[in-house]
Structures are given as structure tokens and as C-alpha cells.
Amino acid sequence: MSDVQRRKYSQEERSTIFDGEFMPHIDSMYNFAFRLTFDEDDAKDLVQDTYMKAFRFINSFEQGTNAKAWLFRILKNSFINDYRKKSKKPATVDYQEVETFYNSDDADYQRTSDLRAESVRDMLGDEISNALNALAVDFRTVIILADLEGFTYEEMAKILDIPIGTVRSRLHRARNLLKDTLKGYAQSMGYATDEEED
């Protein structure tokens, strides 16, 4: 369990862990990478790099612990260190700023209170996907981890190296921003909302 007991894995054990615990997550890893980079080649490179790193540092993985969370953490760090820098896209909005801007919960709820569950369910995959992709990367990331991949707040805190309280508030803000976008779609599609004009 502890670092003291940790030993080096034999070649056979490494293969077992890699094939049995790491490779099964390739679909989720690719989906995450694609939603971070928006580019098939970059996503492919990012996943490959992540698996290479996972293999190189396999001795720091404790067998029986959450391999998926461990891999996602490596992927997220690789993205920040390697890809975000060279990306030609403009820098994303500093989320601190956004968090302050959207700090009024009651106002948030009033803004989106007329968005209805049924209109969300009727939306097309592309619309949902575009709404998610439109979020700044820090907000997009927490939604991906929580809703697409089902990580707990505690796992997310470890993957992102932030306190659980920050996970909770960032996720909350991310959802409000997402609802804003969805509400815009719902209105343009002519779904009944309070603001609809006839």
C-alpha cells in the first residue's frame, strides 16, 4: 500500500497492467483528448504521448487503484504542458475572471429557469456537443470528467490538482454557462421559453 512497499514491476506484470488496466480506457482517453484539442491528429498524438508516459512511469502506478483517473491526470498534464502552449487558438478566458463575473447564483438561476428538461432532451447531438465545446477549457474539462466520464469530485480533484471545493464551484459555474448556451439554442429552435415572442 505505501511507498515503502512499492517495488518495480516485472516485464510480465507491466504488460498485464498495460493491457488489462490502461488500454481499455482508450476510447474515453481519445474522446477527452479530442474535446480538448478539437483536432484529430492532435488528439491522436496526445493519447499516444499519454500512453508512452504511462508506460515509462508505470512503477508509480499502484495496481488495483483507479487506472482511468491516473491516465486522465497524465493526459490533462500533457495537454497543459505540450499542447496548450503551441495551440494557435487565442488564450482561453481566465476562469478566475469568469468565476467572479458569474458569481451571482440567484441571477444565474433566473436567467436559465425557463429552460425546460424536455427541450434539452429534444436537442440534437451536434447542438449539445457544440454547447459543450463552446465552454472555456477549464469549464469544459470539469463537465467532461463529471458527466461524460462519471468521475467523482474527489477523483476530479486529484486529476486536476485542485481542492474539492474548487471542483464543486467550477462545475457549478460550468453548468450554468452550458445552460445559457442551451437556452439560446432552445429559443432559436422555437421551443417555448418565457422570453419567446409570438
Place this chain on the structure above:
Amino acid sequence: MPQTKRRTKQVVMENKEESSPERKLQCNDVSKCFQLLERILDGELVEGGNEMLQEKLDKCQPCFAHFHLEQAIREVLKTKCTKQPVPDKLAESIRQMIQDAR
């Protein structure tokens, strides 16, 4: 966590009616209630959460609507944003890279 989510679903199944005369139309503490509902939906069940949830869904229309909206959003994200097709040879090329690295 999956167990919690399953239990949450059960509670909701019994509350399908869109509106109910039992429910009040104003929520006195929107941000606190909604954040609690969101945590329950995320599987981060607080102590006594199921009872609280049941109570809110039964008695408060804004909480009821918010819960179902949040639930719908989680559902569509999960079902519509996870199907990015993985390039055919990705797994193979990773295995090859590992082989070469050995």
C-alpha cells in the same frame, strides 16, 4: 457512486408528474437547494440526502423543475458527447510504440 445514482433514480421515478398541487411555486432558498440537488445528481450524496431530495421533489416546484433539467442535461451529455470515433490504428500504434521502447 453508481449505487447512489441508482437510488437517486428510484426516488425520481416515483415523482414523474409534471406539476402537483402539493408543491409550492416559490423556493425560498434557490441557490442552496439547487446546489444540493446538483450534488445529489453528481452522486455526492450528503447525509440524509435521499430524504431531503424526496421532500423537495414532492413539495417544491422550482426544485422539481431544476432537478429534472439538470438530470436531462447530464443524460444528453452522456449519450451524445461520448461517441467520438477512435482512429482505427491508434491502439495498434500504441502497442507498437511500447514494443519498440522495451
